[in-house]
Amino acid sequence: MKKSSGAILCLTTLAISGLLASCFFSDANHGSSRADAAPLALPATHILEESVQPVLAVPNLDPNKIELGKKLFHDGRLSHDNTIACATCHSLDKGGTDQAVHSTGIGGAQGGINSPTVLNSGANFVQFWNGRAATLEDQVNGPTHNPKEMGSDWPEIIGKLSKDEQYPAQFAKLYSDGVQPANVRDAIATFERSLSTPNSRFDKYLAGDENILTTQEKHGYRLFKEYGCVSCHQGSNVGGNMYQQFGVMANYFKDRRTPETDDDQGRFSVTKREQDRHVFRVPTLRNVALTGPYFHDGTATTLPQAVEVMAKYQLGRPLAPGELVDIVMFLQTLTGDQKGKS
Ligand code: HEC
Numbered sequence: 001m002k003k004s005s006g007a008i009l010c011l012t013t014l015a016i017s018g019l020l021a022s023c024f025f026s027d028a029n030h031g032s033s034r035a036d037a038a039p040l041a042l043p044a045t046h047i048l049e050e051s052v053q054p055v056l057a058v059p060n061l062d063p064n065k066i067e068l069g070k071k072l073f074h075d076g077r078l079s080h081d082n083t084i085a086c087a088t089c090h091s092l093d094k095g096g097t098d099q100a101v102h103s104t105g106i107g108g109a110q111g112g113i114n115s116p117t118v119l120n121s122g123a124n125f126v127q128f129w130n131g132r133a134a135t136l137e138d139q140v141n142g143p144t145h146n147p148k149e150m151g152s153d154w155p156e157i158i159g160k161l162s163k164d165e166q167y168p169a170q171f172a173k174l175y176s177d178g179v180q181p182a183n184v185r186d187a188i189a190t191f192e193r194s195l196s197t198p199n200s201r202f203d204k205y206l207a208g209d210e211n212i213l214t215t216q217e218k219h220g221y222r223l224f225k226e227y228g229c230v231s232c233h234q235g236s237n238v239g240g241n242m243y244q245q246f247g248v249m250a251n252y253f254k255d256r257r258t259p260e261t262d263d264d265q266g267r268f269s270v271t272k273r274e275q276d277r278h279v280f281r282v283p284t285l286r287n288v289a290l291t292g293p294y295f296h297d298g299t300a301t302t303l304p305q306a307v308e309v310m311a312k313y314q315l316g317r318p319l320a321p322g323e324l325v326d327i328v329m330f331l332q333t334l335t336g337d338q339k340g341k342s
């Protein structure tokens with residue numbers, strides 16, 4: 001890999017993670033170059049350590065709204081045939097996902113895209129793989145109306161919830177206009193914002209407990225930074241704060257050998273701009289040990305498989321087997337406390 005030649009080039013090559021990785025590296029080494037085959041010397045790099053931050057503290061949320069939102073999130077009546085709740089596809093016992101390649105909606109309908117975790121979803125800058133919902137509130141309109149998910153609509157949902165013995169009084173206490181679509185959305189979004197997962201071993205390490213990670217886990221974290229994973233997976237959610245192409249260094253979709261679907265088009269589906277084809281919101285890596293199978297198409301069954309694909313298609317470099325293991329070990333330290341878990 002060629003060494004990049006300066007800060008301006010570093011900034012203008014944000015999307016080309018391999019170069020960015022070498023930008024980070026040369027910053028850390030005051031411009032010294034790195035030979036491809038040479039083992040990495042891994043310096044302590046404060047700037048890089050700040051690229052990943054602890055889970056955000058949950059903002060002040062009304063506990064009554066959280067409780068109502070939690071009930072709605074688990075209520076099948078948000079679906080046409082009363083069988084599918086948000087929690088069916090985002091189980092809090094399964095890391096906020098369904099742990100399936102694709103989700104199954106009402107009447108056994110098969111969706112075409114992997115269910116992302118709702119844990120820490122309040123800290124993502126937009127919602128959905130292609131970012132088509134700006135907020136958690138907007139997002140709720142998606143699954144409730146999707147014929148392959150919940151297949152319902154607001155008049156039907158409000159009709160059913162209004163007949164419940166408890167909901168009308170519960171809503172009236174919190175919202176002057178009672179059981180209304182906007183209030184359902186508000187309560188569910190408030191509940192989702194409460195689903196942050198603090199106290200991961202990695203966050204304890206960031207807070208200064210240096211001995212809480214093993215040597216291998218620390219090495220994995222260093223590689224994660226040095227190789228440039230952190231150029232895309234960063235911030236408090238270790239992802240969720242930018243769009244990036246899937247297949248920066250090689251054509252992932254061609255190599256996959258299955259026909260491309262609408263769901264593979266990513267951000268292009270929203271903007272119709274050619275440069276947005278195959279561009280996705282970078283997913284969070286918080287709790288990633290629990291949220292497989294991986295990628296929007298669910299093709300990576302295990303975490304090592306997912307990391308191998310990332311190294312090839314996003315970084316354009318193979319990882320030595322030991323490096324792969326260490327990066328996976330680091331990723332496993334990102335599992336935090338799961339509040340909603342039963
Ligand atoms: C049938 C399965 C299914 C049901 C039911 C379902 N979801 Fe989802 N959810 C998905 C899938 C699949 C996606 C990804 C869709 C996409 O990005 O195009 C998703 C995406 C999301 C996201 C975005 C997360 C992210 O990181 O972008 C949130 C938040 C979410 N769902 C919350 C909910 C809520 C709230 C409900 C109930 C009102 C719900 N879901 C019902 C399967 C489901």
Ligand code: HEC
Nearest residue numbers: 017228229232244246280282283294295296306310311314
């Ligand atoms: C150029 C940006 C970029 C770089 C560099 C990058 N990733 Fe990713 N990563 C993404 C995008 C975009 C996705 C989502 C791809 C998809 O499913 O469409 C993703 C997905 C993942 C997933 C799957 C998460 C899930 O919930 O499905 C893992 C795990 C992952 N990356 C780890 C890594 C590791 C480890 C590295 C470094 C070896 C890395 N990534 C480098 C952009 C990047």
